[in-house]
Amino acid sequence: MTQQTASTKTSSEVNGGMVNGIHMETLLGTVNAIAEEPELGAAKFRASNVWLGGNHNRSTITGFYGAKQEIAHKQKFVLDADEPPILAGNDNGANPVEHLLNALAACVTTSMVAHTAVRGIQIQALESELEGDIDLRGFLGLADDVAKGFTDIRIKFKVKADVQNLERLKRLTAFSPVLNTITQGANVDIKVEEM
Amino acid sequence: MTQQTASTKTSSEVNGGMVNGIHMETLLGTVNAIAEEPELGAAKFRASNVWLGGNHNRSTITGFYGAKQEIAHKQKFVLDADEPPILAGNDNGANPVEHLLNALAACVTTSMVAHTAVRGIQIQALESELEGDIDLRGFLGLADDVAKGFTDIRIKFKVKADVQNLERLKRLTAFSPVLNTITQGANVDIKVEEM
Numbered sequence: 001m002t003q004q005t006a007s008t009k010t011s012s013e014v015n016g017g018m019v020n021g022i023h024m025e026t027l028l029g030t031v032n033a034i035a036e037e038p039e040l041g042a043a044k045f046r047a048s049n050v051w052l053g054g055n056h057n058r059s060t061i062t063g064f065y066g067a068k069q070e071i072a073h074k075q076k077f078v079l080d081a082d083e084p085p086i087l088a089g090n091d092n093g094a095n096p097v098e099h100l101l102n103a104l105a106a107c108v109t110t111s112m113v114a115h116t117a118v119r120g121i122q123i124q125a126l127e128s129e130l131e132g133d134i135d136l137r138g139f140l141g142l143a144d145d146v147a148k149g150f151t152d153i154r155i156k157f158k159v160k161a162d163v164q165n166l167e168r169l170k171r172l173t174a175f176s177p178v179l180n181t182i183t184q185g186a187n188v189d190i191k192v193e194e195m
Numbered sequence: 196m197t198q199q200t201a202s203t204k205t206s207s208e209v210n211g212g213m214v215n216g217i218h219m220e221t222l223l224g225t226v227n228a229i230a231e232e233p234e235l236g237a238a239k240f241r242a243s244n245v246w247l248g249g250n251h252n253r254s255t256i257t258g259f260y261g262a263k264q265e266i267a268h269k270q271k272f273v274l275d276a277d278e279p280p281i282l283a284g285n286d287n288g289a290n291p292v293e294h295l296l297n298a299l300a301a302c303v304t305t306s307m308v309a310h311t312a313v314r315g316i317q318i319q320a321l322e323s324e325l326e327g328d329i330d331l332r333g334f335l336g337l338a339d340d341v342a343k344g345f346t347d348i349r350i351k352f353k354v355k356a357d358v359q360n361l362e363r364l365k366r367l368t369a370f371s372p373v374l375n376t377i378t379q380g381a382n383v384d385i386k387v388e389e390m
Contacts, residue, residue, distance in 0.1 A: 021249030027283035031335050041332040041341075045292045049300035051321035054216030057304045059297040061289045066281060066331070073279055074286035077293070081301030084268055086261060088222035088309070091269035094256045096302030097240045098272070100373050102254040103298055105244035106276030107291030108385070109252045111334070114283075125390055126246035132381070136261070137236040139306070139372050140226050146236075149375030153383045160390040170387045177334050178291050180344030185380045186327070188348045190303070192365045195320055195353040 019117040027114065040067050055089035056082045097150065101130045107178035108155060115172040116161070125160040214312040222309065235262050250284035251277045292345065296325045302373035303350060310367040320355040
């Protein structure tokens with residue numbers, strides 16, 4: 001990372017401190033701080049959710065823990081989820097698995113943009129289409145041998161960038177935390193208490 | 196499922212066809228249709244994403260494939276993602292891992308509500324708090340031996356329900372597709388093409 005950092009500083013100076021719309025001094029400041037003091041990398045992200053009746057529920061996201069401190073977002077983020085009518089909802093929000101695809105799209109995109117930026121690769125445009133396969137028999141409890149989650153997810157990126165080797169861009173997606181959570185798995189502990 | 200269906204119909208009649216705010220005839224209609232014709236369970240959910248510069252990107256969700264047909268949502272869902280200033284963003288949206296927590300909260304909540312409904316268990320109120328641990332050294336490429344995704348996620352539900360055995364509610368969360376995607380993993384195929 002040290003070499004990349006050095007070469008990027010030159011690149012970002014040329015572009016007024018911005019590469020791919022990212023303020024490189026800020027990004028590299030965070031990278032360097034965590035490199036020097038690894039405990040600064042420990043972060044806790046959070047969401048609160050309230051059920052609104054039926055398949056409609058709402059998450060609120062206000063802040064997180066990082067760099068050894070509680071950090072508030074500039075604004076409160078409110079995200080609604082519901083199901084379409086065929087799944088007995090009212091379409092008041094994307095459904096949970098669509099929210100998962102959004103999280104994945106956002107994360108892989110951000111990872112590609114940030115990691116190209118620190119390597120001095122400029123991206124002009126980037127779009128993606130995601131599709132995930134799920135057999136609803138799993139969720140509905142109709143077949144024990146059917147997976148309850150997504151089995152296969154496909155992401156197709158279209159990119160306009162100053163790089164001939166698109167495989168290099170693809171490799172940078174491997175840094176994505178959401179991609180890694182989905183492909184490598186995470187432990188999820190659930191507690192249910194009386195209100 | 197057949198026995199549950201039978202007992203639920205009685206319960207839903209008492210409640211004007213609604214249990215936990217879910218229109219049971221619709222839900223059970225879908226359940227029964229898929230039970231009779233398993234291929235109806237095959238669904239494809241989708242999202243499109245456009246990079247807006249820096250760490251800001253936007254997903255659009257318009258429809259999905261299910262019950263052997265393309266189904267449009269009643270409205271287009273637009274979801275923004277960004278990073279907080281400390282991660283070189285402008286806080287124009289929840290960040291990707293926060294979006295993942297939202298997806299998980301929404302899905303586990305929906306699973307609990309729907310599966311209690313078909314069992315005739317009434318829920319009056321349901322809230323949850325989620326927290327996930329991530330070491331940013333993985334994403335930033337500062338340590339190869341550090342996981343890039345979430346390692347541990349904790350969900351704490353507070354519930355007001357007509358059930359003494361809260362463990363029973365907890366067990367129903369196991370049907371959640373997003374929970375299963377995160378704990379069991381999914382294959383993710385990524386293609387990068389020139390625009």
